[in-house]
Amino acid sequence: MNETLFAIYFPIWLVLAIGTFLFFRGRDPTFKKRWHRPVYGLNVAVIGGMLVAMTIPNWTAFAIFTVAFMYFMWVGIFQTRVCLGCGRICQPTNLITPEKFCSKCGTALA
């Protein structure tokens, strides 16, 4: 466990969480669809990258966290859809395949 990384992890996590919330707050669905992937990718890269780095030199934990990191990156970027009807961010409920319809308003997701 890297103590320095651990100490700066929570402030960075908090800034990203609040920043992402404010960035998407009150925005229209087209804006959310345009920016969801890069913002999500940045969040996962920073948070996931720090979590993976904190596991060094425990290589078993490193391998597990790296696989989890890649999974969350894949799900968030390629399997998550943004509803153009209501702006809801629809993650796959079965954790693998993207949703076909918005669970909030029923609009078909592309």
Ligand SMILES: [Zn+2]
């Ligand atoms: Zn919707």
